[in-house]
Amino acid sequence: MTTPIISLENVTKNYALGSTVVTAVSGVSFVIREGEFTAIAGPSGSGKTALRNLIGCIDTASEGVVSVRGHNTAALSDRRLTRLRLDTIGFIFQNFNLINVLTVVQNVEFPLLLAGGLSSSERQERVNTLLAKVGLAQFAKHRPNELSGGQRQRVAIARALVTRPKLVLADEPTANLDSATGTQIIDLMHELNRNEKTTFLFSTHDHRIMDRAERLIQVADGRIASDEQVQR
Amino acid sequence: MIAQLRLLLLVAFRSLWAHRVKSGIVGSILFFGTLLLVAGTSLLDSVSASMERSITGSLTGQIQVYDKNARDDLALFGGMSMGSTDLGEMPEFAKVEKELTAIEGVKAVVPMGVVNAMVMSGNELDLMLDRLRTAHRSGDREGLAQTKAQILGVAANIKEELGYRQAITSDKAKAAEEAAALEDVLSEAFWARLDTDPDGLLAFLDTRLAPLATDGRMYYLRLAGTDLGQFMEVFDRARIVEGTAIPQGKRGVLISHRTYEKLLKNKVAREFDAIKKARDEEGRLIATDNLLADQVARNARQYQRLLFQLDPGPARELTTRLQRYLGSQEADLGKLLQSFLALDDQSFDERYDWFYKEIGPHIRLHDLTVGDVITLRGFTQSGYLKSVNVRVYGTYEFTGLEKADIGTAINLTDLVTFRELYGKMTDAQRAELADIRTSVGVKEVSRESAEDALFGGGAAEAPVTEAVATGFDEFAGVEIARYADGPVLDERTYNAEEMRSGLALNAAVVLDDPTTMPAVKTLIEGQADKLGIQAVDWVSAAGMLGQLMVVVRIVLYVAVSIIFLVALVIINNTMVMATMDRIGEIGTMRAIGAQRSFVMGMFLLETLALGIVAGGAGAAAGVGLIEYLNRVGLPATGADIMVLIFSGPRLYPTWGLSNVGLGLGIIVLVSLIATFYPALLAARVSPRVALSGKE
Numbered sequence: 042m043t044t045p046i047i048s049l050e051n052v053t054k055n056y057a058l059g060s061t062v063v064t065a066v067s068g069v070s071f072v073i074r075e076g077e078f079t080a081i082a083g084p085s086g087s088g089k090t091a092l093r094n095l096i097g098c099i100d101t102a103s104e105g106v107v108s109v110r111g112h113n114t115a116a117l118s119d120r121r122l123t124r125l126r127l128d129t130i131g132f133i134f135q136n137f138n139l140i141n142v143l144t145v146v147q148n149v150e151f152p153l154l155l156a157g158g159l160s161s162s163e164r165q166e167r168v169n170t171l172l173a174k175v176g177l178a179q180f181a182k183h184r185p186n187e188l189s190g191g192q193r194q195r196v197a198i199a200r201a202l203v204t205r206p207k208l209v210l211a212d213e214p215t216a217n218l219d220s221a222t223g224t225q226i227i228d229l230m231h232e233l234n235r236n237e238k239t240t241f242l243f244s245t246h247d248h249r250i251m252d253r254a255e256r257l258i259q260v261a262d263g264r265i266a267s268d269e270q271v272q273r
Numbered sequence: 274m275i276a277q278l279r280l281l282l283l284v285a286f287r288s289l290w291a292h293r294v295k296s297g298i299v300g301s302i303l304f305f306g307t308l309l310l311v312a313g314t315s316l317l318d319s320v321s322a323s324m325e326r327s328i329t330g331s332l333t334g335q336i337q338v339y340d341k342n343a344r345d346d347l348a349l350f351g352g353m354s355m356g357s358t359d360l361g362e363m364p365e366f367a368k369v370e371k372e373l374t375a376i377e378g379v380k381a382v383v384p385m386g387v388v389n390a391m392v393m394s395g396n397e398l399d400l401m402l403d404r405l406r407t408a409h410r411s412g413d414r415e416g417l418a419q420t421k422a423q424i425l426g427v428a429a430n431i432k433e434e435l436g437y438r439q440a441i442t443s444d445k446a447k448a449a450e451e452a453a454a455l456e457d458v459l460s461e462a463f464w465a466r467l468d469t470d471p472d473g474l475l476a477f478l479d480t481r482l483a484p485l486a487t488d489g490r491m492y493y494l495r496l497a498g499t500d501l502g503q504f505m506e507v508f509d510r511a512r513i514v515e516g517t518a519i520p521q522g523k524r525g526v527l528i529s530h531r532t533y534e535k536l537l538k539n540k541v542a543r544e545f546d547a548i549k550k551a552r553d554e555e556g557r558l559i560a561t562d563n564l565l566a567d568q569v570a571r572n573a574r575q576y577q578r579l580l581f582q583l584d585p586g587p588a589r590e591l592t593t594r595l596q597r598y599l600g601s602q603e604a605d606l607g608k609l610l611q612s613f614l615a616l617d618d619q620s621f622d623e624r625y626d627w628f629y630k631e632i633g634p635h636i637r638l639h640d641l642t643v644g645d646v647i648t649l650r651g652f653t654q655s656g657y658l659k660s661v662n663v664r665v666y667g668t669y670e671f672t673g674l675e676k677a678d679i680g681t682a683i684n685l686t687d688l689v690t691f692r693e694l695y696g697k698m699t700d701a702q703r704a705e706l707a708d709i710r711t712s713v714g715v716k717e718v719s720r721e722s723a724e725d726a727l728f729g730g731g732a733a734e735a736p737v738t739e740a741v742a743t744g745f746d747e748f749a750g751v752e753i754a755r756y757a758d759g760p761v762l763d764e765r766t767y768n769a770e771e772m773r774s775g776l777a778l779n780a781a782v783v784l785d786d787p788t789t790m791p792a793v794k795t796l797i798e799g800q801a802d803k804l805g806i807q808a809v810d811w812v813s814a815a816g817m818l819g820q821l822m823v824v825v826r827i828v829l830y831v832a833v834s835i836i837f838l839v840a841l842v843i844i845n846n847t848m849v850m851a852t853m854d855r856i857g858e859i860g861t862m863r864a865i866g867a868q869r870s871f872v873m874g875m876f877l878l879e880t881l882a883l884g885i886v887a888g889g890a891g892a893a894a895g896v897g898l899i900e901y902l903n904r905v906g907l908p909a910t911g912a913d914i915m916v917l918i919f920s921g922p923r924l925y926p927t928w929g930l931s932n933v934g935l936g937l938g939i940i941v942l943v944s945l946i947a948t949f950y951p952a953l954l955a956a957r958v959s960p961r962v963a964l965s966g967k968e
Contacts, residue, residue: 090964099864099960120868126960127866138861138963142287147280154280155866161276200865212964 045108046129046207046240047073047096052105054091054263065091067263068105073208073242078234080243080251083260092260093244097210098126110207127156131201133211137193139185139200145172146181149199156204171199175229191222198229208240215247227253281871285879288855295851299880300887302840303940307891308898310833310936311928315899316907317829319926320918324822325787327673327920329811330510332497332683334383334781335790336797337814338373339363341807347779348816349387349497350683360387366777369804373782376796378789381507384777386498387683388694390649390661391491394537394640397581398427398486402478408585409471416585419606421464423581424478426607428458430577431485454481490640492536494649494684496526498691500773507783510674511685516643516667519687522766523666526649527685528641530668531675537639541579541614544572545625552621555910559618573614579636580607587635594631643667646762653696661693662762673920688772689763695776782808818917825918837939841947848880848951852958859955860963869956876952877945884944891940892933899928 054066065088073079073096083089094100095107101115101122108114110129114122126132131152139148149168153159159167172178175195185193194214201209211230215223227249233239243250251257259266289296329335332349339347340361347360363369366384373382401423408416432455439448457463458478466474501519505511515533519525528537534546548568551557557565583591588606595609596602603609616624641647642665649661669685784793790810797808812819852859859872906923909915916922 094961094964097864097964099964123863123866123868126864132864132963134861134864134963136857138857138864140284140858140861142284142291147283151280151862152865154277155868155871157277164276204866 043075045072045074046110047242048106048108049095049102050106050108052095052102052107054088054095054100055103056091065263066095066102069263069265070105071258071265071268073240075207075240076234076238077256078231078241078254079256079258080245080254081258081260082246082251083266084246087260088263089244089246089260091263093210093212096208096242097130097132098122127152127204129207131204131206131209133194133197133201133209133214135213135216137185137190137197137217139193139196141185143184144181145177145183145185145188145196148185148196149203152200152204167203168199171202174233175199189222190218191225194218194222194226195229198226198233202233202239208242211241211243211245213245213247214243215245215250223247224249277871281875281878282882284875285882288875288879289883292851292854295847296883299844299847299944300883302843303884303887303944304891304894306836306840306943307888307936307940308895309836310939311892311895311932312898313829313833314935315895315928315932316924316926317826318929318932319924320825320920321822323673323920323924324818324918325811327510327671328815328818329783329787330508331671331674332508332781333811333814334381334507334783335787335811336782336784336794336808337779337811338369338782338797338801338804338806338808339779341801341805343807346816347809347814349385349779349814350816350818360778363777363780363806365775366780367774369777369780369806370773372800372804373780373797376793376800378784378786378793379782380785381503381781381783383503383507383781383783384500384688384773385780386688386691386695386776386778388496388498388651388691390494390496390651390694392494392641392647392649394490394492396483396486398424398483401427401581402475402483404584405478406475409467409475413585415589417467419583419585419588421467422607423583424482425459426577427486427581428455428482431455431482432459435485451485455485458482492640494526494528494532495682496649496684496686496691496694498686498688498695500769501525501527501685501687502769504685507781508671510671511669512672514668514670516665519666520766522768522772524687524690524763524765524767525664525666526647526690527667527669528643528665529682529684530670532682532684533639533641533668537641539578539582539636539638539640541572541575542628542633542638544568544575545628548572548621549625552618559616559621569614569616573611576607576610576614579610579632582636584635591632591635598627641665649690649694651694653694657696659694659696661690663690664762674917676916676922687767688775688777689767692776695778821918837943841943844880844944844947845950848876848948849954852876852951852955855955856958856962859958860960863958864960864963872958873952873956876955877948880944880948881941884941885937888937888940888944892936895936896928896933899926902926 049072050070052066052069053064056063056065067088069088069092081089081092091100095102095114096109098109098114098117101107101117106113106115109125112121112125114125117125132138140151143151146168149171150164153164153167169178169181172181175198177192177195177199180188180192180196185196188196197214198209201211209230214230215226218226230241231253234241243254245251254271256268256270258268328350337347337349340363343361344359370382370384373379401420405417405420405424407413408420432452435448435451435455439445439452442448454477458481463474463477502521505513505518513527514530516527519527535543538546548559548565551562551565551568552559559565559569580588583606592604592606592609595606595613599609599612601609601612603612613624613628645665646662647665649663651659651661653659663686782793782797784790794808794810797806801807812822862872863869903925906925907919908923909919909921
């Protein structure tokens with residue numbers, strides 16, 4: 042059994058929506074371990090997004106405990122929560138969310154600069170290795186708006202991986218890509234998972250991702266409808 | 274850390290470029306703000322410095338001292354109060370001078386005292402009657418006719434004026450008598466008596482017509498008494514324009530050149546000067562400017578002011594010359610002068626020169642002329658009227674204040690004259706008074722012995738009536754004749770001791786190095802109680818002129834504050850909008866691990882970078898502008914007040930590092946303050962917005 046990165050224990054998340062309180066997640070418990078390739082799936086309004094935010098240290102639980110590498114996120118200040126995100130989680134967004142004023146290299150290097158601690162040459166080496174891995178070595182000096190959607194998402198993947206996070210949280214990574222590109226991106230992530238042992242957690246309703254996932258957590262009405270290991 | 278700062282700078286500059294419109298708006302506000310600040314404060318400092326030089330080099334010195342018990346503030350260039358001011362007195366200037374010159378850094382201490390005096394100009398009609406008498410005595414027929422025409426002109430003027438006076442007078446009988454006398458003078462029969470009864474005719478004119486003529490004009494002169502030798506040496510801004518300086522030890526008056534030209538000059542000549550100024554300096558034309566055309570027309574109607582002043586000889590000569598000049602057959606000089614004065618843009622310059630060359634020398638161009646002995650009349654401190662005769666040696670001006678009415682309303686005289694007008698007697702006068710007292714038998718009488726002295730206590734005393742009568746006789750016989758024609762001209766040469774010792778009202782303390790003023794002032798204040806004086810700096814000593822600078826500074830600062838308030842609001846709004854635009858980007862950064870402080874720093878750094886770049890460019894432009902103005906000079910166009918503020922016709926401003934530092938510092942501070950709120954908003958953006966936003 043590998044080490045748990047994330048564990049949710051009886052987690053409930055309530056949002057104030059005007060004067061009413063909406064319960065987005067209700068009494069959810071599960072654990073994500075190193076090396077997993079997991080998809081959380083569910084229709085809109087199922088609580089999938091709330092769950093993603095809780096795991097991504099963007100929100101904290103109303104009740105129950107969300108532990109990220111052993112830290113109860115509800116007990117952390119915004120500053121320490123931010124640091125936890127930086128050190129532990131790599132984000133991949135539906136809209137790629139690259140910083141348009143920076144080049145591809147600078148975008149990938151960005152989290153390393155925030156984290157500090159590496160020399161310039163160490164950073165360069167890491168960035169270049171990753172860019173080669175996602176197949177964008179020749180686009181290093183380009184700006185995001187000079188790239189295609191698929192290329193942008195590859196940059197985003199490189200950026201998510203650059204800090205060597207324990208977990209990559211991918212939020213609908215294929216939603217804005219055509220089907221062929223989407224498949225390539227999924228292949229790339231799957232490859233990384235297998236070769237580099239990178240843990241991926243998807244929040245998605247893309248069937249191609251669900252089909253490739255090794256564990257599928259189905260969410261409905263804020264609860265876990267099913268949580269199954271898929272043997273491939 | 275350094276790498277992170279580099280990233281921040283990179284993001285800042287790239288974002289500035291990416292949001293060019295926003296950066297352009299904020300940048301140009303910062304640019305013009307700095308430009309305005311740097312140029313504005315440089316100009317102000319330059320104005321301030323040049324005014325300081327003008328004022329301290331003209332009259333005040335760096336520090337002024339005066340009686341500590343003075344009831345009014347010292348205002349050398351004129352203050353707000355119209356009446357006379359009570360500055361107290363420094364009874365022994367020599368003592369003050371001795372103590373103050375001992376202070377290190379004091380170059381000179383110049384005694385001063387300001388008094389007001391009246392001067393009467395001569396009566397035109399009196400001069401004409403003199404001319405008539407001369408012409409009659411020498412048998413100059415033509416001269417007689419000329420002067421007769423002048424007198425008839427004056428009589429006609431008086432008749433017109435009398436018409437208005439009759440309508441409102443209560444003494445109808447007297448008015449009728451005056452009218453009858455005028456009718457007499459205006460009749461041909463009257464002038465026939467020139468052959469039969471010239472003495473009777475002259476007597477009639479002297480006794481009946483002359484009193485009807487308005488008196489000569491009365492002028493008020495503000496006089497600063499000082500040691501003129503020392504004054505001209507210490508105050509390098511003072512400069513003789515016409516005439517000469519007053520010789521060492523002599524008494525006399527130097528009239529302010531602007532007063533001489535603006536107040537004392539013949540009306541027609543003054544109008545000529547004004548029209549020339551309007552054409553040359555203000556670029557106005559008689560043909561297109563109605564006001565100027567009116568001025569020309571009005572001046573032509575004033576021809577009598579020339580006509581009445583001409584002696585018969587020059588009048589004849591001028592008639593011929595004018596006929597030739599104008600190509601006219603007209604024999605009447607009045608009509609010739611009128612058409613000479615009815616000029617246009619083409620003929621103006623030529624006629625202006627012609628006027629000063631051909632007419633000027635034959636008339637009295639100024640009511641008080643350089644070289645005249647004038648009678649100054651003033652009310653002394655004790656309230657009696659005192660007259661002093663002095664010579665006008667020349668006119669002077671303060672360089673830099675030539676065109677300033679406020680700075681030139683002051684005339685210079687010696688200390689002896691000042692003390693007489695102020696009411697202090699000289700030793701000579703005191704001795705003279707003692708002589709008179711002895712000769713008339715006046716004795717000091719104490720209150721206790723007054724009765725005895727007046728009404729006779731002892732048998733040895735003469736009867737009272739007798740004593741009084743004797744006194745009066747002797748007084749009239751011995752002394753009064755000397756005073757019958759008013760005061761005499763004191764031509765004595767005084768030595769420096771006599772001039773300087775005694776009373777002064779205030780004194781200018783001139784320093785070796787003007788920048789030591791505050792320190793020296795403190796040292797003087799240390800002696801102040803002992804000497805019974807107070808010390809003020811030149812700004813407050815200058816009175817309204819000093820206030821003017823304070824006002825100019827306040828106006829600039831208010832303007833700058835308003836501009837900054839507006840800039841603050843605009844920058845703030847623009848930055849808030851920019852924050853809204855960049856919410857996605859900020860959210861992403863926050864999600865992937867950027868702290869709030871990073872976001873805030875990013876925004877502040879962006880504005881800081883913009884502030885330094887745009888502000889730096891603005892400062893450079895401001896410096897460039899000042900350098901340019903320094904080369905070509907900023908003309909003091911329009912009002913004379915500008916000439917005063919610029920201390921001359923052109924200001925050559927300079928800039929200093931302090932102007933640039935202040936300008937940039939303020940601009941950067943303002944931009945940071947303006948960005949603080951938007952940056953705070955940006956820091957509060959949740960990382961949630963970066964994620965797909967399907968909440």
